[in-house]
Amino acid sequence: MAPLDPHSFIDSHHPLTTDISLSLYLDFPSATIHGVAFFILKSPHVGQLSFDTRSLSIHQVLSPITLSPLPFSLSSSPDPIKGTQLSISLPDDDVLNSFFIVFSTFPSSSALQWLSPPQTFNKKHPFVYTQCQCIHARSIFPCQDTPAARIRYSALLNVPRELSAVMSARHVDRRSPVSGEGHSHLLPGGFNSLWCSETRVVEEFQMNQPIPPYLFAFAVGELGFREVGPRTRVYSEAVNSVLDAAAKEFAGTEEMIRQGEKLFGDYDWERFDLLVLPPSFPYGGMENPRMVFLTPTVIKGDASGAQVVAHELAHSWTGNLITNMNNEHFWLNEGFTTYAERRIVEAVQGEDRAILNTGIGWKGLNEEMERFKDNLEFTKLKNNQEGVDPDDVYSEVPYEKGFQFLWRIERQIGRPAFDEFIKKYIATFKFKSIDTHTFLKFLKANVPGIEKEIDLVLWTEGTGIPPDAYEPVSNLxxxxxxxxxxxxxxxxxxxxxxxxxxxxxxxxxxxxxxxxxxxxxxxxxxxxxxxxxxxxxxxxxxxxxxxxxxxxxxxxxxxxxxxxxxxxxxxxxxxxxxxxxxxxxxxxxxxxxxxxxxxxxxxxxxxxxxxxxxxxxxx
Incomplete structure (x- = not known):
């Protein structure tokens, strides 16, 4: 086996998934999802094929033609980081590039938080949302859970009628359920019969652009929204005070999108909607395409919370369009996005705001050096994460040291030249997943001699903060x-x-x-x-x-x-x-x-x- 990603069981010699169709029945009383997933591989395959799972019950793997069972097995003991390996045996006599997997989640799914009514804003209805970064998509559905695997997907979410759903995908329809739609007849136990209950509704979504699995996202609850721009709605639980405050805080979103397009090229995701989640959301924001998730703590009343929105917007180019191959190259997502965020903030809110942002980041970067003084590996941009849980070493290093690296290149070649370089970089690698070597090769090809002016190896593989990093300067x-x-x-x-x-x-x-x-x-x-x-x-x-x-x-x-x-x-x-x-x-x-x-x-x-x-x- 040749691993592609230190956090995945998949083999680099095996074909990756290109398309997934999901039928998901959300059972709030048991805090579980019962689902059917139809997978299409990039090419036909014979023999063993590995998938990632965590806290999933796998009921069946089925042939797409006859619906006959395909042999599968689960590793005997879960890996504490990667979870449980699902091995599927694809037959020699019937070369396949597609199959069904029937599965259920457990309440312990690390990607799902099920909230009871008392834990929500409105205290009336339950709520559930996902958080798949870095390696938690595998606890919602079996998948090749690596950023190297870019997938298109469709999804049917069967939910209680009084609730509604949003997703990191285009909303197609909300309708009464139909028997057998989306392979729901394959659901385990009695959930096929429950699919068409009069108390349920189906929300249909489609994501036609290939995204890494960690960007798969949905939320279900009693949702309302406000329009804040031609491409943006702000959603939250249907609480007027939250919606009104969020709409006011993020009223300038369209201007940020326009500035982002001037800097980095066309916005390729059609919509840029925002969902303000309950206070338990563990991040400031999550850059799910078309539907960014936000903590309510970014609603500050003075529009300064829009800087978090600027960061998630910047991911629309750096992270979502171009993605790190795996988490050892996480700086390619976050360093670029931090740089792009500050350029957007500078254009919209002025240079002083951007420099304050940079100064706070500089202080945070120095503090992270102290945090990792006994494990300098994680002060590197490109680091070794074999046997390491990416959640345990999550830090500001990829954000702030990555930003400093790109800012150093900008200072060397000048902003106009660097702007052209970034536009070409995005156009060249859009909808691809790359590693640090690929970036450096592209940099040296497009900025000849840059390696003579900047120590690229020191910046990407060296520990600590390089001596040519730069503390920001402004009067304020x-x-x-x-x-x-x-x-x-x-x-x-x-x-x-x-x-x-x-x-x-x-x-x-x-x-x-x-x-x-x-x-x-x-x-x-x-x-x-x-x-x-x-x-x-x-x-x-x-x-x-x-x-x-x-x-x-x-x-x-x-x-x-x-x-x-x-x-x-x-x-x-x-x-x-x-x-x-x-x-x-x-x-x-x-x-x-x-x-x-x-x-x-x-x-x-x-x-x-x-x-x-x-x-x-x-x-």
């Missing part, structure tokens, strides 16, 4: 960092100095304060500026992290409240780490364990796993 950035340095001398910023500050300015200020300060200083800072009460979670969490590290226990009630009301890993990681790291913090460790025991059921499975890994390392 310098002023904020200078004020943070003055805090070390006991001077707090005056109210007139911060009168125009928004969340980004405060975030940068807090990030540049000393890591540990006196508890009295923490109290004084909050007494003047009420940072612990900020509605901007970037500010609030940065302040609470400072309070924990400084053991200013006056704010531990706010820490507990925050950990219980949001599930975004960007906030869970630093707060739980601050509570459990270091000696002489028994009270903090007891607090962390108690809060997690009370809140973990409201966290997405991915977020639960991340917190558990923090505890495993430090408790």
């Amino acid at each position: 950035y310098t002023k904020i960092v200078s004020l943070a340095n003055e805090f070390k001398l006991g001077r707090m910023p005056r109210e007139d100095e911060v009168a125009d500050w928004r969340g980004q300015e405060w975030e940068l200020y807090l990030e540049n304060l000393p890591k540990v300060i006196e508890a009295s200083q923490v109290l004084a800072l909050d007494e003047r500026y009420r940072l612990s009460e900020s509605k901007d979670y970037e500010v609030k969490v940065a302040f609470l992290q400072l309070a924990i590290i400084s053991q200013c226990r006056n704010f531990y009630g706010e820490v507990e409240k925050t950990l219980k009301e949001v599930g975004r890993m960007k906030y869970l990681r630093p707060l739980y780490r601050a509570l459990v790291q270091g000696k002489g913090k028994e009270e903090e460790k007891i607090l962390a364990k108690r809060v997690f025991s009370e809140a973990h059921e409201c966290y997405h499975p991915i977020a639960r796993g991340v917190v558990e890994s923090i505890f495993a390392k430090h408790l």
Whole structure:
């Protein structure tokens, strides 16, 4: 076997899937999905074929012609990272490039979060949503779960009539179910008969452009929407206050799309809709094509949350059109997208906003170097992830070091030339999955002699931050960092100095304060500026992290409240780490364990796993 991806069981010599048709019956009472998947391979195949699964029950594999069973087996014990290998035997006497798999999920699926009515905004109906990045699509349906496999798909979602569905695909129809449609007659047990219940409805979707499996996404609940542009609706649960706030926050989306097209070429996905999920969503945003998923914490009331939207929009070119071959080359997705995001922000909101964004990222990158000081492999852009769970080493390194690498190239050849290079890069590799070697080969071919000016090997394979990385400079950035340095001398910023500050300015200020300060200083800072009460979670969490590290226990009630009301890993990681790291913090460790025991059921499975890994390392 020649592996294609360290996180997948598939063999590089075997054909990849090109098309999947799914019929999915969503059973909310049991928190399971019963499904039939019809797979088409790139070419016919004989013999063993491997697929990835996790927490799936495989009922049958069937011939597409006769519906006769095909032999299959599951590995005897799950791999802790990759899950369970599904091996299918395709017969020698009937060369096939397609087959059916009949399957069911388990409630423990790592990609699915089933929310009961009390866990939702409106408290009336259940809700379910997916999160497939990095390697969780295999826990919804069996697949070749690697970014190297780009698939087109169609899907029928059979859901309770009072609910509706959205998907990372074009919505075709909403209708009453029909017996046998989409191979639903192959569903296991009695779910074929339940398919046509009068209490159910079928939502049909089609994705005609090839995407990696991690971009497969849907959500089902009581959904409403607001129109915010010719290509954009904002969806959320049907709560007017959330919808109205989201529509206001993201009113400038169409202008961002237009600026993105000027910079990177045509927008190839038709729609750019946004779904604001319940607070348990573990990421800031997820770039699912046509339907970006967002945390409600990006609704800040001052349009600054649109920067997260700018990042997910940028993925429409870098990540969704051109994708890393596997997670060892994740920087090709996130470094490019961080660069593209800041170019869009600069065009729409001005250079100062983009530089503040870059400065916060620079500080975060330096902190990640400290985090990985005992495992420098993960300070590299191109790194070895054999035997490593990508969720455990998720960090800002691919984002910020990747951005710095591209920014270094821009400075070397000039922005006009770099803009032309990026447009050519996107046009050349669109709808393809590539690795770092392919990018560097393209770079050297299109920018002759670049390897003599920039140490490309050091940047992509070296540890740490290269010496020619660059801290941003602007009057506003310098002023904020200078004020943070003055805090070390006991001077707090005056109210007139911060009168125009928004969340980004405060975030940068807090990030540049000393890591540990006196508890009295923490109290004084909050007494003047009420940072612990900020509605901007970037500010609030940065302040609470400072309070924990400084053991200013006056704010531990706010820490507990925050950990219980949001599930975004960007906030869970630093707060739980601050509570459990270091000696002489028994009270903090007891607090962390108690809060997690009370809140973990409201966290997405991915977020639960991340917190558990923090505890495993430090408790």
